[in-house]
Each structure stands twice: as structure tokens, then as C-alpha cells.
Amino acid sequence: MTAPGVESTVGAGKAEGERRLHPVTPFRRAWAPVAVLTGWAVHDPNQAQEQLTKLTTTMVLGGLAALVTAGALYGFLTWWFTYFSVTDSELRIRTGLLFRRTAHIRLERIQAVDVTQPLLARVAGVAKLRIDVVGTEKKDELAFLGQGEARRLRAELLARAAGFAPETAHEVGEAPAHELMRVPPNKLAVSILLTGATWGSLAAALVAPPFLWLATHSVWTVLATAVPLLGAAATTSVGRFVGEYDWTVGESPDGLRIDHGLLDRTHETVPPGRVQTVRIVEPLMWRPLRWVRVELDVAGSANSVLVPVAPRAVAESVVARVLPGVTVPGELRRPPGRARWCVPLWWRGYGLAVTDAVFAARHGLLRRRLALVPHAKVQSVRLTQGPWGRLWRLADVHVDTGADKTVTARLRGAEEAAVLLREQAERSRTGRRSAPPDRWMA
Numbered sequence: 261m262t263a264p265g266v267e268s269t270v271g272a273g274k275a276e277g278e279r280r281l282h283p284v285t286p287f288r289r290a291w292a293p294v295a296v297l298t299g300w301a302v303h304d305p306n307q308a309q310e311q312l313t314k315l316t317t318t319m320v321l322g323g324l325a326a327l328v329t330a331g332a333l334y335g336f337l338t339w340w341f342t343y344f345s346v347t348d349s350e351l352r353i354r355t356g357l358l359f360r361r362t363a364h365i366r367l368e369r370i371q372a373v374d375v376t377q378p379l380l381a382r383v384a385g386v387a388k389l390r391i392d393v394v395g396t397e398k399k400d401e402l403a404f405l406g407q408g409e410a411r412r413l414r415a416e417l418l419a420r421a422a423g424f425a426p427e428t429a430h431e432v433g434e435a436p437a438h439e440l441m442r443v444p445p446n447k448l449a450v451s452i453l454l455t456g457a458t459w460g461s462l463a464a465a466l467v468a469p470p471f472l473w474l475a476t477h478s479v480w481t482v483l484a485t486a487v488p489l490l491g492a493a494a495t496t497s498v499g500r501f502v503g504e505y506d507w508t509v510g511e512s513p514d515g516l517r518i519d520h521g522l523l524d525r526t527h528e529t530v531p532p533g534r535v536q537t538v539r540i541v542e543p544l545m546w547r548p549l550r551w552v553r554v555e556l557d558v559a560g561s562a563n564s565v566l567v568p569v570a571p572r573a574v575a576e577s578v579v580a581r582v583l584p585g586v587t588v589p590g591e592l593r594r595p596p597g598r599a600r601w602c603v604p605l606w607w608r609g610y611g612l613a614v615t616d617a618v619f620a621a622r623h624g625l626l627r628r629r630l631a632l633v634p635h636a637k638v639q640s641v642r643l644t645q646g647p648w649g650r651l652w653r654l655a656d657v658h659v660d661t662g663a664d665k666t667v668t669a670r671l672r673g674a675e676e677a678a679v680l681l682r683e684q685a686e687r688s689r690t691g692r693r694s695a696p697p698d699r700w701m702a
């Protein structure tokens with residue numbers, strides 16, 4: 261858990277064992293004063309233009325020089341007063357010039373350590389280390405470290421989290437990985453083109469502006485609408501292709517490793533034992549090709565995609581690595597026929613299967629989503645029944661997980677739902693007692 265503290269000492273010296281970030285780091289902060297000035301100009305452009313016309317060329321050049329100097333000084337000081345160290349039990353990150361903040365990250369609470377490289381960082385040969393900690397939503401990060409140092413520190417942190425002694429943890433090195441699958445760029449591009457969201461956002465961006473122009477004859481109204489719509493269309497198509505380019509999934513002793521990205525390269529880890537829910541998504545236009553997408557819910561982690569697109573058989577083999585001993589159910593039970601009076605037509609998209617290992621619920625008629633929850637990860641089970649459901653003797657069973665997510669088996673018969681509620685509660689208790697401990701490199 262990350263516990264920030266504030267030290268009362270200002271300007272304290274560097275403690276033994278502490279290290280600074282890479283010397284290129286000051287450039288990461290140097291743009292802050294420029295951003296403040298740009299934000300003021302955008303907020304009040306008329307006032308900014310009026311003030312700018314009053315300045316001479318000498319004053320403008322002098323102001324730019326002062327701004328560059330202030331930015332460089334700010335970047336240098338934030339780098340100079342930032343240290344990190346690894347002790348026997350925690351990672352400490354100390355920052356702050358006037359007010360000191362020290363983050364104490366317990367090593368046994370670390371569940372993922374990701375290495376990311378934005379485009380400029382790749383050019384400079386540096387990387388960002390992002391640490392996922394149980395019980396926190398925001399990731400702590402060390403930006404930037406040398407590329408080799410980032411990988412060595414990541415390996416050391418994972419070794420410490422696995423229980424290796426401090427004197428031997430740095431010798432463990434990065435665990436070898438075996439490649440399980442790789443998504444070819446052409447398959448990724450075709451999958452994006454066969455996604456309804458891509459065409460829906462593009463159609464909105466092309467259709468809405470002309471109608472607004474005919475209705476308002478206002479250029480600003482059209483631009484204010486067209487720019488966000490075009491941005492959304494680019495995000496769902498080009499942005500997704502760039503982010504998921506060269507998606508590779510590998511298996512190592514510290515979990516499944518995911519590498520992806522065309523411009524910004526990201527190296528993520530799916531921690532063993534931390535996965536709460538696996539979702540197999542099957543868009544309508546992917547079904548003739550038998551392609552699926554696999555998404556995850558990991559407690560306290562932002563990692564959400566395991567496989568962007570793959571044949572169903574390949575995706576299920578990867579799921580088996582994430583959830584050992586789990587087989588994706590082939591047949592699911594539909595709700596009883598009277599459910600059509602509650603949700604006409606769409607009731608056919610709901611399904612349920614309960615195996616010895618998982619609670620599986622499906623929803624969606626056009627875009628199917630099958631959620632798999634291991635019994636050991638179920639935190640609570642609830643039954644809800646509205647007035648219309650009571651009339652038709654139907655109820656919903658909700659399964660809550662440790663990732664603050666809920667999987668729902670909808671429109672089950674009232675008697676079936678009551679039995680399911682009792683049996684699932686017992687399966688969850690039994691699953692937690694027999695589940696292996698969540699440890700790295702086990």
C-alpha cells in the first residue's frame with residue numbers, strides 16, 4: 261500500500277542507498293512554466309493578444325529567455341530533489357523541494373511492475389517504471405530511468421516481492437519468457453475495420469457537421485462539434501491500431517507479459533492470482549471469422565486487455581494460462597421462455613453456466629460478452645427482483661469481485677436463482693479455502 265508522508269525538514273541531504281533518476285528527467289518537467297503561460301493565453305485569448313501587442317521585440321525575446329531559464333531551473337530542481345531506494349521491505353520514493361513527500365511501497369503489496377517507453381523516451385534510451393500496488397488506483401512511477409536500469413530494477417522488485425533475500429534479489433535477473441501468441445498487424449487492422457464502434461464514430465463525424473451547418477450557419481458550432489467527433493473516430497481506429505500494434509503475449513514465472521505499441525512501447529505484466537474476471541468479447545462481424553477479444557479485471561490494476569484479437573481456440577488457450585484449470589464453457593443455459601416478456605428479443609443473448617471452477621454469465625445479442633469469475637474471487641453474491649420480475653417469477657443473481665466489478669446472471673427463474681444464490685455462496689467459501697496463495701514466481 262502506498263502511504264505518502266510529509267517530512268518537516270527542508271533541503272535534507274541524500275540518504276545512504278538512495279539513487280537519482282536519469283539525467284534526462286529534467287526535460288520532462290521543464291515545459292511546466294510554458295504550459296501555465298499557454299493555458300492562460302487559451303483561457304483569455306483577447307487579453308493575451310492585447311498584452312502581446314504592447315510588447316516590443318526586445319521584451320518578447322527577454323520574456324522567452326526568462327521563461328526558458330525558469331523551465332530549465334524548475335526541471336533541474338525537481339530532478340535534484342527526487343530520490344528512490346529499495347530497502348529490505350519497501351521501495352521508497354522521495355520528492356519535493358519545499359514540502360517533502362515520501363512514498364513507502366511495501367514490496368509484498370506490489371502486484372505488477374510495468375516498463376513503458378514513450379516515443380521520445382525510446383529515442384533517448386530511457387524508460388518509465390510504473391508500479392501497481394494492491395489497494396490503490398493510482399500507479400506510482402519512476403520517470404525516467406535508463407532502459408537497462410529500468411529492467412534490472414523491475415527484476416529486482418519482482419524478486420523481492422517473490423520473497424528472495426535482499427542480497428540475492430539483484431542477481432535473479434529478468435525471468436525468461438516464452439511467447440504464447442503474437443497479433444499480426446494485418447489481422448489487427450481488419451479487426452478494427454470490422455468493429456461497429458469504428459464505423460459508428462466515423463459516420464457521426466461525417467454526418468453531424470453538415471446538419472449543424474444547415475441549422476446554424478455557424479462555423480464555430482460546426483468546428484466545436486466536428487473536432488471532438490473526428491478525435492473520437494481517430495481514437496477508435498488509428499489510436500487503437502497504434503496502441504495495440506505488435507501485441508505479444510508471453511509466459512514467464514512472474515506472470516503473463518504483454519508487449520505492445522507502435523510509437524509508445526509498453527511492457528506490462530498480468531500478475532498470477534490477481535485476475536478477478538476474464539471477459540471474452542465477440543463482436544457481430546467477427547463471428548464468421550471466429551475471432552474474439554479477451555479483457556481482464558485485475559484487482560488494483562489498470563491492465564484491462566489480454567488479447568486484442570485472436571481465433572477463439574488461441575484465445576481460450578491463453579485464458580487457460582491466466583486461470584489455471586479453467587475451461588471456457590461451451591454450452592450456456594438461456595433464461596426461461598417467459599423472460600421474453602421482460603426483455604423482448606434481447607433475452608436470447610443472456611446465458612449462464614456454472615462449472616467446478618468458474619461462474620460464467622453471458623450477455624449481449626449483437627456484441628456477446630462472456631464473463632468468467634473464478635469461485636475463489638467472488639466477494640459477495642446478491643439476488644435482486646423487481647416488480648416486473650416478480651410478476652413473471654424471474655430474478656437476477658449478481659456476483660461481486662475484488663476488482664469492484666459485478667457479473668450478473670440475468671432473468672433466471674426465481675427458484676433457480678434462489679438455489680444458485682445458496683450454492684454460489686458455498687462454492688465461493690470452498691474456493692477461497694482451497695485457492696493457492698497469490699505469490700510471484702510460485
